Amino acid sequence: MPLAVGHDRRRRSRAGAFAALAGAFAIVLGLGITGWYVIGNQASCGGDEIVLEVAVAPELVGAINALAEDFDEEEHEVDGRCVTTEVRGEDPDNVTYGITNTGPTTGDTESDVWIPDSSLWVNLVQREASEAAINDTGTPVAHSPLILAQPGGAAEDNETEPIENLVPTDAPAAESGRDVRVIDPLRSASGLATLAMISSTIDDQAEDQPELTAALQALQRGAMPNEETAFDTLGAGDDPPPLMVLSEQAAWRYNTEHGGSAHVSYPKGGSHTLDYPYLIRGEDPVVSRAAEEFRAWVTSSESRAVVRKNGFRSPDGAADTDVLTPEAGFQEEAPENLPTPSDDTIAELTQSWNRMKLDTRLLTILDVSGSMAQPVPGTDMNRMEVTTKASGEGLTLFPETSKLGQWEFSTDLDGDTDHRELTPIRELGETVDGQTHREVMTENLESLEPSNGDTGLYNTILAAYREMSRTYEADRVNAILMLTDGQDDTDDGISKNELLSALEEESSKDKPIPVITIAFGPSIDPEPLEEIADATGGGAYTTEDPTEIGDIFLKAFSLRLQGQGEDAGQD
Template structure:
């Protein structure tokens, strides 16, 4: 990474008080030779191996070297104790004592604060940063080139991700893997029959790693996109804003029954300490898991502060410090656990669980962007073709094209949260005076009360009652332009504004605008910072996909086509996947 002094606290700005009550000792010739040899050893050691020679015999007679350390909140209490002992030992560099100050900080807040790109901004003033996971520095690397951030290659602690669930549920449950948390029915968002909870991935390493692990279990490829979306949606329904909310769900305080929570071992141990009346049992997913690795990162390029940071790093990796760290529910970097702390009766295992490779910086960025895109509230106008050809039978189903389409649209409503705003138009040719379209259900949130029911129910009823217009033609182009203008006029910046067109035919309205006129108008009226995407699903043997593809290109939407109307349901999911598909390349 690049170097930028402004990202690291200036030593002179944080100069501590001069130590008092200590007399300086004069050195004779022998002392001078000893001091020269020690200095030479320090220089040689730093240049070759990176080790630091520390004077543990006192002799601090000048200003202290103040080393500021930001550590993950759950790790900072034990590091504060270790730092207190370290400071009492009067570790001296060049006759100046190193004094370590540890502060707890949310890892996500620090990462976003350093990079300047994120939903939160935290305290970044430190010489050493110990986040809970290497995911955060990798995210910083992708976001900025100006941060002073050096990986020392040292992990202060380890804590693998586990599944924590109420003890009663654990006794009845089966062996779990990340794949078992993936929904088997993409039309019904959920997570493999489990009420899976995780902490918001934008703010939590465990949550972010869970997304990567589930994505890995699903696999890559266009055909897997629907399963990924359904899994993400199921997770979003039970996402906890922070650890306190997650603990509340696990303990039953929030009224939830038998949730499965993705936590680190240490967080599960901490939960049990705080909830003795509702302890959790830990399960280790088959096939391996991701491990929080608490990397020791330098945030200074000052030579003296770097030596002080190296001294404290050496302290943290020593036997005494590691014993204290294991006593707080962590493992050492080699996987060693304190079995008197992580006890088997709670499900904790002594053996190191198989560690899956951590996601790359590019994958982390992609996952967070996908999660945020999917989390954005939806505002969608569904535009349904009711031309005469929609009455034709779909071979082998006993259903008409209209039946298959309205069933897929009805099932598709379950993909959206209840605050999604969705409306319905139908179109053919001149079905509303001289207009080719008419509003069937206005755009409203799905949970809005409408005539004794909800908008969701109103849409379901309307879809069930739609009938094709006998001998009706397809006024596609005029309808798309009208829908585009209506959605642009009523655009909402906090939502994804989309038009979904469901049709089995090509434009055959002789009185409509031409395709070229439509494309030119859409190009002229498209506003990049107020986008309205046109997504079309066309089905049937007579479809010409090119016009819809060109419309999608102009509006940054997508066009799907199939000869088989029974595939509409799967394509509906793929169209919804467009919201997270274009999220950047993995690096």
Template structure:
């Protein structure tokens, strides 16, 4: 009996030694530690930190060194800026959206310039971008806003004074600082274009630019504030809502899924290191992120899988729809770059001088209303002020004939300057509103348009500001120049504008003409506007002027090359 027993003991020892050798070969830390520095966006960093902890405990060995993963959190935009400047210190980056890399490649010059940027190496999780409302307020939305991008645009459109914005206040994230904000911008722009709602989109973006939250945490916290007459609705990622609700706020937030479909954050992996050993460690950790145990950690944190499937964290009783939401087609890099530029140009500072016709015909009634032309245009112009933030610089001249001494056809009513600046105890914006309300047509006045344009264009050229979109806006009910004293001739004005206009310092003219005589002067008015890269609009109905304000805002996106 002793011989077989001894043999068994010897076999067990041999097997134990073999197992020890195999274990130590795969977990050999004799060479010390190999650091892998991971940087991730704040939303996914806690889950990755947990996965990294489990990974480190398993003693993954590369060239006799045990990999030690650390996960720091940093906003994707900040990491992207550091990467573009060549100052990134991390080895492994988990951003929140591939859209950010597309934007960076486009900014670097497309395929050629973007080739120097590291390639994205797959995704580890997803989270759809959704609308969000406090659970206590969501029931109030059914009659005023259906969950869709088009409805959100309508509610946010500052020019839609009778729309759902009377009952709903839309909050957004800055597309230049937040990937969920960028995804929302792209989703809204794509559906607006498909629905032919481009003008409404411009009005919405102008409104949203003044109601931006710095991050999802601040946005969701603002939704829980007891609403007044308007219900606050935000746009953020589904996972951000889950994370918010885990803190057990007084009023939980529910996700509302746009009916047209949506874009998702896809949490791409980008390996940044060039060190051969660290590259091996990065590849090994990337592989570990695909393990079922890692996927479960991510699902438990409110993320979906790369296939869009949800875990138990995103259940209906917690305010979510577990089914995979419909997906919009992802935009290409050029589209991403174009929309980022759109947002940037829409939010450039504004320097605008309005020339308002006060000739005798402005006292005529507008058919179908109880207003005169002057009253109608003043009301619309006052509404138009809402399109511009307080830092915008604006001013107002009136024009007819003999306005400020014989031979002078214009009069400065409010000097150009910041809307928030105080003038005689009131802000410039308040002065403009008051002036518009008090303006009267000059009963015997004609339309000294050409002299006024030349004087105004000369003044704005002299005071041009590089960091703003400089514009001369003209509102007239005539067919162009009608000055019995002669003054500047049509050909002379065009020659002046073509000579004075500088595409490197673009001062554009937007001319809006209304009234039955407007079409007669269409050719000359279009020539005047085009000479400065601008546009002339002929309104068949004075109430169309509101739409033309928005079309004028759209022109800001392409100036000075709108027709190139």
């Protein structure tokens, strides 16, 4: 029995050992299989991840984030490495100026993928930094046409005039046209596209620059620094309400996220469309392939529905009418898309905007010599009255922040000095003794009378040039505007050649001071005035028709679009 018992124990022990061995083998086998699965999975999509940094126009972040989360869950791989995404909102202008070094930037502007709101920024990058590694895939992620937005009830029709017809292109610009507001074109594709639409209707010949000048002045008066300001303005309850140039998506977002009730209308003849291009930055081929994987994902038919849910149209122009509702004025069919302007056009428009944006410091000099009492043929005014009318209308073209001053001139007005100061150069909005500077200047114009003196033209121009040089302000456009009958006839003054020599010797490219003259009268010799204009980068204009006054002022100040200190054509 003991033997039997011992044998049985050995059998049970052996069986237990085999069972334990089998169990251990199963565990090891299971671990091996599991380990093979994990290791195998890591081998196919493991190791170092490829982290794709995606910079997106802020309004598109919600849609791209949602698509990126699904993309990451799918575990896409390139060269056996998983691709994951990091999406962040980045203002397109910030990235553009970071690449080109042509403007101020904040934060990190680097990324592997860039989706700005418009190809306009791509044009600027390609022009200003052609060496930058940017691959335009030619694939738009979303579309959003520009529209005109007003508070609900202000816009009765779903269609209006072309945007360019709503912005005044004549003078005085302050008294004509609708109040059209844009976001600063240097910071906004919608603002930049608005300039392009207006510019496309104006020939780029020199004689048409005054129309562009008037349009830029009209837009700059109400230009808003950013979208937040635009939204605040839209809800301010102004009467009459301004027309805001926004994208469809911005108007939808204002209504849904800001509790607004904006109503949209579509310009006749089509509009520019923000196209949200998909751009790949850098030259790493692995990262580029990862970026192509993400591009295919965000532009798929399934992804388009997500884009439309966020207030955009898909690139085929389709809209979700439950999002862009007819009640708010949105139309189901996309408006005709106007072509994207060239990079040269965009660069010229941004330069023009910058020049016009730079505020003015202007010394206006008015001729009060005896000859200014002579009548202007075909009118019931004398030269003095025509001159003060011209100056008064010109005054309306300047914003409150412009600095202006007034002199009058003849001969021996102040002892043996041919000129006399009427008002010092101050901001038009500055108040002195209960009156704004603009009001004081207007009163001076209304009270001017011709004197009995001669015309000390050359003495006065040189004195004015030296005064403006001495007090030059680099953050403004410094200029001299003289209104005169154009003939220097004093016996005690310097000669024309002496004046030109002094101007040549004392002028500086670092301190350009264009001299602009507007002359009235049938016997004007324009040549001396034109020579003075050539010497200073200014302009010389003559007329006998008071109705041309507004156009002349716009021509004079269109010099700013041609650049300070550059040669400018004269009439």
